[in-house]
Amino acid sequence: MPERFGRRIPEPTVVRLPLYQRVLHELAREEVATVSSAELAEACGVNAAKVRKDLSHFGSYGTRGTGYDVDYLLGQIQRELGIDRERAVVIAGMGHLGHALARSAGFVQSGFRIVGLFDVEPDTIGEVVAGVPVRDSSELTTACRSQNVAIGVITTPPTAAQDVCDRMAKGGVSAVLNFAPIVLVAPPSVHVRHVDFSAELQVLAFYQAHPDAAGRQEDHARAGR
Amino acid sequence: MPERFGRRIPEPTVVRLPLYQRVLHELAREEVATVSSAELAEACGVNAAKVRKDLSHFGSYGTRGTGYDVDYLLGQIQRELGIDRERAVVIAGMGHLGHALARSAGFVQSGFRIVGLFDVEPDTIGEVVAGVPVRDSSELTTACRSQNVAIGVITTPPTAAQDVCDRMAKGGVSAVLNFAPIVLVAPPSVHVRHVDFSAELQVLAFYQAHPDAAGRQEDHARAGR
DNA sequence: GCATGTGAAGCAGTTCACAGCG
DNA sequence: CGCTGTGAACTGCTTCACATGC
Numbered sequence: 001m002p003e004r005f006g007r008r009i010p011e012p013t014v015v016r017l018p019l020y021q022r023v024l025h026e027l028a029r030e031e032v033a034t035v036s037s038a039e040l041a042e043a044c045g046v047n048a049a050k051v052r053k054d055l056s057h058f059g060s061y062g063t064r065g066t067g068y069d070v071d072y073l074l075g076q077i078q079r080e081l082g083i084d085r086e087r088a089v090v091i092a093g094m095g096h097l098g099h100a101l102a103r104s105a106g107f108v109q110s111g112f113r114i115v116g117l118f119d120v121e122p123d124t125i126g127e128v129v130a131g132v133p134v135r136d137s138s139e140l141t142t143a144c145r146s147q148n149v150a151i152g153v154i155t156t157p158p159t160a161a162q163d164v165c166d167r168m169a170k171g172g173v174s175a176v177l178n179f180a181p182i183v184l185v186a187p188p189s190v191h192v193r194h195v196d197f198s199a200e201l202q203v204l205a206f207y208q209a210h211p212d213a214a215g216r217q218e219d220h221a222r223a224g225r
Numbered sequence: 226m227p228e229r230f231g232r233r234i235p236e237p238t239v240v241r242l243p244l245y246q247r248v249l250h251e252l253a254r255e256e257v258a259t260v261s262s263a264e265l266a267e268a269c270g271v272n273a274a275k276v277r278k279d280l281s282h283f284g285s286y287g288t289r290g291t292g293y294d295v296d297y298l299l300g301q302i303q304r305e306l307g308i309d310r311e312r313a314v315v316i317a318g319m320g321h322l323g324h325a326l327a328r329s330a331g332f333v334q335s336g337f338r339i340v341g342l343f344d345v346e347p348d349t350i351g352e353v354v355a356g357v358p359v360r361d362s363s364e365l366t367t368a369c370r371s372q373n374v375a376i377g378v379i380t381t382p383p384t385a386a387q388d389v390c391d392r393m394a395k396g397g398v399s400a401v402l403n404f405a406p407i408v409l410v411a412p413p414s415v416h417v418r419h420v421d422f423s424a425e426l427q428v429l430a431f432y433q434a435h436p437d438a439a440g441r442q443e444d445h446a447r448a449g450r
Numbered sequence: 451g452c453a454t455g456t457g458a459a460g461c462a463g464t465t466c467a468c469a470g471c472g
Numbered sequence: 473c474g475c476t477g478t479g480a481a482c483t484g485c486t487t488c489a490c491a492t493g494c
Contacts, residue, residue, distance in 0.1 A: 007437075010463060014431050015257055028451045036475065045408045049465055053401075056477055057351060064476045080433030081427050089426075091233035097323035103321050106406065106423035151429055175429035181247060181331065183270045187290075191432045193425050197402075198331035199243035200418050202306050202313075202402035205336075206239050207416050209307030212232075237487065261453060274487055281455055288493045290455045324458095 013054045017081055019044050020051070024074040036067035084113045088149045090116035090173075092164040093156030094124050094134050097179060101153060102129045115147045116140075120160070137164065146170025151175045158182040165192075229366035238279045242306055244269050245279070249299040308336045313374045315341035315398075316361040318381030319349050319359050319391040322404060326378060327354045340372045340444075341365075345385070362389065369396025374402045 023043045027035060037055075042050040055061055055068070061076055062068045077083035078084065078166055087131060089112045091098050101107065119133045121126055127134045133189075135143065144152065144167075154161050154176060161180035169190050176192045180183050181199070184192050248268045252260060262280075266273040280286060280293070284303055287293045303309060314337045316323050326332065327342055342359045344350055352359045360368065362385075367390075369377065377393035379386050380400060385403035393401060394415050403409050403418045406424070411417050 009435070009441070011469080012463065014428055015424075015429065017410075018421070018427040021427070027294060027494050038475085043408065047465070050463090051465095052475090052477065058479070060253075062422075065474045067286075067475065068472075080434070081430065082430045085425070087430060090228065096321075096328050099323040099364070100321035101422065105420065107426070110423055110424075110427060112426055151426060159359075175433055177425050177429060183248075183268065185242075185270075191429060192373070193429060195268060195420060195422070195425060197329065197420070198335050198337075199240075199247075200402055200420060201332070201337055201376060202243040202335060203239055204402060204416060204418060205307045205312060206242065206305065208312075209305070209401055210234070237485065263453085272491095275485090277453090277455065278455045278486080285455070287454050288494065292453065380480070434484070
């Protein structure tokens with residue numbers, strides 16, 4: 001077992017945790033009691049050794065000869081992901097994407113609660129989306145501070161994104177999910193992740209233009225069909 | 226120079242190409258004539274050596290002592306990304322996210338043209354979004370085939386995603402961008418990329434719960450502020 | 451002189467393969 | 473006997489450092 005605390009988890013492992021979480025959740029709903037690393041790997045489209053190595057970073061949760069107890073493992077992963085405690089989220093930029101995210105089920109499901117929506121358009125301000133009123137972006141910093149916001153989501157146009165990020169950081173937000181196509185500059189205390197649709201499309205386009213250099217398409221299952 | 230053709234481009238490099246493309250596009254608009262790898266790296270939040278290595282995979286586009294010609298380099302990258310030719314895209318699942326993507330500027334900008342929208346809800350079918358009528362998902366396969374669709378975008382609920390993916394694959398689509406929280410199984414000829422909002426949030430939550438094991442937050446710039 | 455292009459070194463994550471244990 | 477947990481080997485990306493060339 002790796003020395004607990006001071007434990008340094010590889011980022012690829014962290015990124016796979018939500019995947020394991022979702023699949024285990026599904027198995028739990030199907031009342032499956034135990035899974036082997038091979039079965040879990042199959043369902044996640046990854047390598048079995050990777051699953052075991054990933055899980056081993058957090059301790060020994062399995063039983064040799066049997067596998068992992070689904071409920072217990074699920075609980076451990078959720079604990080690692082900090083899903084037990086609820087986190088306050090704000091969304092800045094209530095265009096189509098902001099609206100879509102505000103109404104999305106995925107947010108609420110995993111302990112994320114939307115406590116604020118922000119925009120600069122007078123027409124949009126005041127509108128109520130998913131039970132939350134849209135406020136003026138100028139209130140962003142104080143709102144984040146007073147409502148103890150953990151995560152800020154940026155769905156503004158790229159020109160406004162840096163400003164909004166600054167306001168969030170100033171309001172004490174320490175994690176930002178950025179959908180604007182721009183490289184954000186943030187203090188080291190703020191963890192930024194970036195999602196870029198058109199970049200994803202361009203990557204797909206690249207592989208279509210270069211079917212030769214496709215490399216292995218990840219180890220995801222892709223049964224003949 | 227690496228032997229052209231048979232060239233195998235590392236995936237991390239491919240993923241950075243759209244980033245370089247966007248930043249170069251910006252520089253071109255500002256009428257900047259040349260960039261050094263250091264400047265481009267700074268703007269992209271990556272390491273300068275990485276930029277040079279990435280670009281070197283495609284040939285020698287720079288001038289020693291000077292840097293890279295912005296317009297020329299931009300053109301080369303766009304050619305590599307295959308942005309020159311227009312690609313037909315369909316979106317399946319016209320919920321809030323599907324609507325948002327259909328109206329998104331990012332799609333049209335980079336040579337992606339939406340030629341079809343699909344859903345199963347009778348209320349939604351027939352609606353016209355961004356000038357494109359929503360059709361019944363049962364027409365997906367034939368529509369993909371007849372309109373020579375290159376890329377399929379899946380924004381359906383998770384339960385419908387695999388079915389929709391199968392229909393796309395059957396219709397000759399060779400690239401899929403999946404927003405549904407499910408692991409898709411597709412034939413090897415189909416390249417699948419996955420975007421998962423709530424997974425991203427969970428990753429952020431993990432790092433908040435473990436500020437110790439944050440690792441280096443990428444080499445992205447994060448000036449003191 | 452200055453910035454590219456690139457071998458070589460370094461490092462991180464993946465995969466193997468098997469000892470250990472239920 | 474089966475499956476986990478993990479050292480060791482491997483693979484591949486990143487970073488360094490410098491020769492090369494404008």
